[in-house]
Amino acid sequence: MTAITGDLKLPKERGKAQAWAIQALPVVVRWVAALGGALLIFSILLMIKGTNPIDAYSDMWSSTFQRSASVEEIFTRMTPLVLAALAVAVPARAGLTNVGGEGQIIMGGVAACGAYLFLGDAMAPAVLLVAMIAASVVVGALWAGLAAVLRLAAGVNEAISTLLLNFIALDVLLFLIYQPWRESRTGQPATQELTDLAKLPVVAGTAVNVGIVVAVVLVVAVQVLLTRTRWGFRVSVAGGNAEAARRSGLKVAFLVLSALMIGGALAGLAGMIQFSGVEYKLRPSFGHQLGYIAFLACWLARHKPFPILLASFVFAALSVGGDSLQLDSGVPAASIYVLTALILIAVLGFTTPRKKTS
Amino acid sequence: MTTEPAARSRHRQPLLEVLGLTKHFGEVKANTDVSMEVWPGEVHALVGENGAGKSTLLKMIYGVYHPDRGQLMVDGKEAPIGSPADARRYGIGMVFQDLRLVPAFTVAENVALAMPEGMTLKLGRLADEITAASEKFGLAVNPAAKVGHLSIGERQRVEILKVLMTGARLVILDEPTSVLAPSEVEALFRVVDHLRGQGFGVVIVTHKLDEVRTIADRATVLRGGRTVMENVVPSDYTNAQLIEAMVGRSVSDLERGPSVALVESGPAALELLGVDCVGDKGNLALKGISVTIRPGELVGIAGVAGSGQRELCEVALGLRKPQRGTVQIDGHDVRTPADAMEAGAASIPEDPVADSVVTRLNVVEHMVLNGRPFPSRRLGIDWRTARRRTDEENDRLGLRIAAWNRRVSDLSGGNIQRVVLTRELAIASTLVVAAYPSRGLDIANVRRTQEILLERRDQGAGVLMVSEDLDELMSVADRILVMHDGHISGEIDSADFDRQKIGELMIGGAA
Numbered sequence: 107m108t109a110i111t112g113d114l115k116l117p118k119e120r121g122k123a124q125a126w127a128i129q130a131l132p133v134v135v136r137w138v139a140a141l142g143g144a145l146l147i148f149s150i151l152l153m154i155k156g157t158n159p160i161d162a163y164s165d166m167w168s169s170t171f172q173r174s175a176s177v178e179e180i181f182t183r184m185t186p187l188v189l190a191a192l193a194v195a196v197p198a199r200a201g202l203t204n205v206g207g208e209g210q211i212i213m214g215g216v217a218a219c220g221a222y223l224f225l226g227d228a229m230a231p232a233v234l235l236v237a238m239i240a241a242s243v244v245v246g247a248l249w250a251g252l253a254a255v256l257r258l259a260a261g262v263n264e265a266i267s268t269l270l271l272n273f274i275a276l277d278v279l280l281f282l283i284y285q286p287w288r289e290s291r292t293g294q295p296a297t298q299e300l301t302d303l304a305k306l307p308v309v310a311g312t313a314v315n316v317g318i319v320v321a322v323v324l325v326v327a328v329q330v331l332l333t334r335t336r337w338g339f340r341v342s343v344a345g346g347n348a349e350a351a352r353r354s355g356l357k358v359a360f361l362v363l364s365a366l367m368i369g370g371a372l373a374g375l376a377g378m379i380q381f382s383g384v385e386y387k388l389r390p391s392f393g394h395q396l397g398y399i400a401f402l403a404c405w406l407a408r409h410k411p412f413p414i415l416l417a418s419f420v421f422a423a424l425s426v427g428g429d430s431l432q433l434d435s436g437v438p439a440a441s442i443y444v445l446t447a448l449i450l451i452a453v454l455g456f457t458t459p460r461k462k463t464s
Numbered sequence: 465m466t467t468e469p470a471a472r473s474r475h476r477q478p479l480l481e482v483l484g485l486t487k488h489f490g491e492v493k494a495n496t497d498v499s500m501e502v503w504p505g506e507v508h509a510l511v512g513e514n515g516a517g518k519s520t521l522l523k524m525i526y527g528v529y530h531p532d533r534g535q536l537m538v539d540g541k542e543a544p545i546g547s548p549a550d551a552r553r554y555g556i557g558m559v560f561q562d563l564r565l566v567p568a569f570t571v572a573e574n575v576a577l578a579m580p581e582g583m584t585l586k587l588g589r590l591a592d593e594i595t596a597a598s599e600k601f602g603l604a605v606n607p608a609a610k611v612g613h614l615s616i617g618e619r620q621r622v623e624i625l626k627v628l629m630t631g632a633r634l635v636i637l638d639e640p641t642s643v644l645a646p647s648e649v650e651a652l653f654r655v656v657d658h659l660r661g662q663g664f665g666v667v668i669v670t671h672k673l674d675e676v677r678t679i680a681d682r683a684t685v686l687r688g689g690r691t692v693m694e695n696v697v698p699s700d701y702t703n704a705q706l707i708e709a710m711v712g713r714s715v716s717d718l719e720r721g722p723s724v725a726l727v728e729s730g731p732a733a734l735e736l737l738g739v740d741c742v743g744d745k746g747n748l749a750l751k752g753i754s755v756t757i758r759p760g761e762l763v764g765i766a767g768v769a770g771s772g773q774r775e776l777c778e779v780a781l782g783l784r785k786p787q788r789g790t791v792q793i794d795g796h797d798v799r800t801p802a803d804a805m806e807a808g809a810a811s812i813p814e815d816p817v818a819d820s821v822v823t824r825l826n827v828v829e830h831m832v833l834n835g836r837p838f839p840s841r842r843l844g845i846d847w848r849t850a851r852r853r854t855d856e857e858n859d860r861l862g863l864r865i866a867a868w869n870r871r872v873s874d875l876s877g878g879n880i881q882r883v884v885l886t887r888e889l890a891i892a893s894t895l896v897v898a899a900y901p902s903r904g905l906d907i908a909n910v911r912r913t914q915e916i917l918l919e920r921r922d923q924g925a926g927v928l929m930v931s932e933d934l935d936e937l938m939s940v941a942d943r944i945l946v947m948h949d950g951h952i953s954g955e956i957d958s959a960d961f962d963r964q965k966i967g968e969l970m971i972g973g974a975a
Contacts, residue, residue, distance in 0.1 A: 336838055353801060355801050
């Protein structure tokens with residue numbers, strides 16, 4: 107039992123802004139403490155490895171944010187993260203857990219590559235890019251739709267089915283690049299590189315592909331879709347209480363299917379952008395871990411579209427920073443995952459608003 | 465006005481005295497100058513409508529809130545109760561409306577949670593103590609049973625036992641009967657009676673007058689945060705006087721004429737023919753049931769809980785598929801919830817929290833979920849229109865629902881029920897299926913709900929009303945169907961209503 111909440115005790119004369127500041131202060135303190143704690147623990151690990159943490163952090167900071175190439179790299183890496191995080195956020199609104207971003211990204215890349223291989227010679231470049239986008243979106247949606255159908259027809263939990271579909275997607279990718287789509291010239295398990303005309307153009311004056319623009323536009327679009335449309339309202343009813351939705355005549359099955367398929371489409375598009383804007387060929391490691399990192403980014407953003415932009419930026423910056431950590435401080439780049447995990451646990455664990463027990 | 469309980473002669477002073485407690489939250493005057501007293505061996509009913517200030521008073525007695533003014537006396541001495549722990553030290557125990565037990569634990573483990581902490585957990589000895597205590601206090605409880613498997617009534621007994629075993633001499637029960645079936649209410653009252661005999665003080669919160677008369681030695685009536693009757697003996701007053709004290713005005717008897725809109729020919733509002741239906745436990749819950757409700761009549765369904773009422777309502781609304789038989793509303797076949805809504809059905813669900821409340825959504829967002837198309841604006845919903853409609857419907861029905869932007873999941877049971885009632889009864893319908901419509905409501909709102917159901921009837925809707933309260937059914941229904949074990953065991957017209965006969969039919973009697 108807690109006593110009456112603090113805000114009831116606030117004298118009325120105090121201004122609204124002041125009251126707001128008093129309420130916001132603990133939140134800010136919690137965030138600072140959480141992030142500071144994560145950095146502190148990582149510092150201890152760095153010291154154990156014999157590295158001065160202050161130097162490591164300052165090297166990381168300068169090589170990540172003070173070189174324009176690094177900053178551009180951050181924006182390039184955050185693009186698929188944003189889209190794949192949206193692919194988690196939309197189904198989450200319907201109460202669904204989409205862990206299948208990884209597989210949906212792979213299938214999106216595979217579809218884009220397929221469209222390129224089969225249509226590449228026959229089409230004008232601009233039309234070809236549109237066809238690749240369309241193929242990735244449709245295949246991503248169908249791949250996620252499979253999990254929705256399994257849930258609706260057989261009651262299989264979508265968190266399990268989307269996860270398992272990731273492994274199947276990886277097998278599909280490996281089959282294609284080892285067998286029919288293998289580039290004969292080099293003999294590597296990879297497809298041939300895209301011609302320049304099939305690569306995504308860059309934003310003028312930078313090395314960043316236009317995917318980032320698409321991602322930002324889609325963040326706004328998803329925000330509108332979830333909060334300003336009748337479909338978005340119905341989905342949140344179904345996600346909040348499926349029985350109440352059914353009793354008020356909503357078609358819950360359709361809402362589950364459409365929410366998961368829209369998620370799949372977004373992740374499929376992430377795969378296309380990763381393929382046509384970054385990697386240019388399918389390799390065994392295509393899109394490696396993007397889906398899972400995006401899943402974490404979405405949780406860090408509490409499934410809200412605009413915070414997803416920020417969370418994706420943070421994760422992309424950390425991965426770029428990890429590369430420089432290896433170069434400058436001699437610490438393995440993979441250790442950045444340790445920092446990433448520490449930040450995630452700290453932020454989710456110590457800044458989550460808890461329900462007050464009354 | 466003050467009268468003395470019989471036990472007074474044996475004791476020199478009251479167990480608890482509440483003297484002029486006042487608690488204001490900003491503009492809200494939750495309690496103003498509230499006083500009452502409880503003697504050992506007394507059952508004291510605290511009555512009042514929703515929002516009368518009962519909860520605030522209890523929370524001050526139990527140390528959750530601190531009064532702005534006034535004081536508490538225990539055993540004639542001033543007792544500065546600053547926290548629930550203080551209250552327990554003074555021998556005051558509280559059984560909350562939402563029981564606070566861990567379902568996955570056994571009874572003994574739950575009691576262990578409440579006992580003073582030691583380093584080790586001696587569950588075996590505790591189980592013996594529980595058995596001893598349950599005999600002493602007349603509370604049948606099995607210490608090894610898992611709480612999740614117990615009925616609400618049994619869980620309540622565990623809570624009471626827990627409170628007694630931690631040394632309470634005054635037991636406060638916050639609306640204990642609002643969650644109980646009638647047979648469980650009787651069992652609870654036997655326990656309360658037993659406690660009275662052993663010299664405990666009991667405060668019981670309720671807004672049902674028959675319960676006050678059955679169990680309470682004295683009563684205190686709260687209205688608008690003030691005590692309007694203090695420590696009175698209920699039998700000194702008529703029902704009308706007590707209701708007037710609670711509501712603040714006299715509530716006339718419900719006027720129910722014969723239906724003015726009864727249509728004998730044409731399609732029925734609801735027609736079930738030979739319906740078999742499997743219930744949640746896999747048993748056959750409806751066995752060849754046929755029910756016809758004409759437009760313009762109100763049909764009551766009586767029966768012991770679990771006789772198939774829930775399945776009947778769900779089959780009628782297309783929410784549950786019958787294994788055999790047909791369901792029609794206004795002549796249209798019903799196979800899905802959407803069919804039922806298109807045919808003009810409205811429904812008050814049996815369990816509004818599980819079946820109607822959507823987490824995170826506010827009142828107006830619940831109000832648009834009435835099965836009709838949303839008020840639209842381009843791709844979105846025109847919330848301004850939705851708010852206007854909500855206000856208009858609220859004014860028209862007069863159930864005074866909470867503000868449009870309140871989260872419904874934060875509201876109390878009675879307030880949730882009012883939102884659901886307003887949503888479902890504001891729009892014209894051909895059929896109303898109302899399961900326990902007055903659940904959680906206070907006297908004024910129960911009356912208003914019954915009036916609205918009769919208005920719907922007189923506008924030509926067929927009304928199916930399920931209730932466990934026979935008085936309520938007999939006061940509003942044109943006909944009562946009695947259910948027993950998945951059958952309709954009898955049908956009685958309003959002219960021949962007879963409590964005895966209905967009671968026999970409820971247990972499948974041969975009558």
